[in-house]
Amino acid sequence: MAHAEMNALIGLKESEHPNIRSYILYTTMEPCHMCFGTAVMMNIRNIHYAADDGFAGATSLNEKLDYIKRKSVNIVKIGEELEAFQLILQSAYEYKRKHPRIENILSRWREVNNLAIDIAKELYGSGYFERARDENKSIEDIYSEVIMKYLNTKIRL
Ligand SMILES: [Zn+2]
Structure with missing residues (x-):
């Protein structure tokens, strides 16, 4: 609860x-x-x-x-940006904690925003969030970097 x-x-x-x-x-x-x-x-x-x-x-x-x-x-x-950011953060967290039903959860979130889940997988896999924590990055900097990556990737698609 x-x-x-x-x-x-x-x-x-x-x-x-x-x-x-x-x-x-x-x-x-x-x-x-x-x-x-x-x-x-x-x-x-x-x-x-x-x-x-x-x-x-x-x-x-x-x-x-x-x-x-x-x-x-x-x-x-x-708006869309905050939704993308939340899905990226939450999906990266699910990868980190190795949720037993992760594929089921992520497939449902992919129906909301597929690109956000792809970016979460990439950022988690590259260790972005661990580095950000180790470097004491502010949430504002993390938000800016993640959203820029999201928007730049979206433009290229
Ligand atoms: Zn609840």
Whole structure:
């Protein structure tokens, strides 16, 4: 249950946050069933996320379940660059931790952005993220370098 959204929501008491319906839950990956359901039940009515999660994302429930539809949850997907960056980081992490279902997960994420997964594989294989850590690169520098690689590769295709 230790997903980032759950960790953010768990200490939030509506009695201490009477305007909770106006809050925005920002998350890099599309929330899963557990996190989306928890946010809805806690009266969060705005969710902004960067990357579609074709493997475990659950925001499509917003339109499919009458109960949730009545809550009028406003879901906003942030732009393509942030989605690509998130998928690259998360995919590189899955390569690193050798997730037992990695091919299944990555094939679903490839349906969202195939190029991002190719770049994640290349950057992970070249040791880019380990070097960036060892060199204490800032997240801003890592973002710039990764996105430049993504955009330059996209232009060449
Ligand atoms: Zn989750």
